[in-house]
């Protein structure tokens with residue numbers, strides 16, 4: 340065993356991919372309440388222990404943190420839906436913000452030798468500020484409870500480094516996609532929804548895709564394998580201490596172009612229904628990834644390459 344890891348939200352899309360990868364050689368504890376994640380996302384592996392519980396459960400978190408000595412903690416548990424945060428600001432605040440502050444205090448108390456806490460923040464913190472690409476030091480304009488909580492939690496996480504010497508870093512995810520992303524919510528990542536519709540078409544079921552707006556909006560879609568590379572670098576590099584990092588590819592593609600890429604890869608034509616633009620949607624988003632590159636990161640998957648690998652794995 341090399342190291343001991345705690346991954347909150349470890350049964351979700353990003354968390355389970357990370358947990359499965361790390362548990363090949365390390366000991367991993369996953370805490371997840373299965374609100375979005377699924378236990379079957381996790382490999383059955385004796386190095387991987389799953390705890391079904393919420394990061395808001397203080398007694399549970401105290402038990403986990405006081406009885407284990409972790410080398411690394413990835414805090415990925417969150418209500419990931421922006422729309423949910425608008426509908427239920429108090430409840431999402433408990434999960435997306437209060438659990439982070441509680442975790443920081445527990446780490447300060449019980450995890451003196453922690454090499455790194457990595458917190459998952461979001462490109463949502465930039466809001467609709469139109470300057471592109473988004474740099475970590477760009478203007479912050481969090482427009483939803485989700486974005487406000489992510490930004491506030493991220494600042495606390497980094498302040499715990501400056502104030503108390505806790506080893507912390509944060510990542511701001513752009514649009515992450517790949518296998519095991521749950522397409523069931525209307526607010527799931529657009530690529531998971533697209534892949535679900537294409538699968539239905541291939542099975543000769545009736546399916547169409549609702550395109551919000553005219554499809555000219557663009558996003559920096561980053562493949563899960565690049566995201567895992569980024570998380571491991573941010574956790575291990577000394578230079579990442581006390582800092583936040585954009586995680587993207589550095590280029591964007593429009594939804595219309597994305598649909599063309601998948602049409603071509605699969606040799607089918609998606610039936611697209613145009614709907615009005617989704618409220619609060621931002622037009623364009625692309626990450627400046629120079630800070631992450633400074634740690635040695637290289638995006639290995641253009642959206643064409645990532646989609647090819649994703650579709651082959653389905």
Ligand code: UD1
Pocket residue numbers: 419420421461462463464513514515525526527528529530532549550551552556558594617620621624
């Ligand atoms: C993403 C994040 C969000 C974050 C935001 C920050 C996901 C799932 N969401 O939102 O947490 O706050 O970045 O910038 O990663 N679309 C359709 N049809 C659909 C679904 C989506 O046309 O069925 C469109 C949306 O209107 C949007 C685009 O596809 O224009 C991307 O949507 P989505 O994958 O939800 O991501 P973001 O809106 O970028």
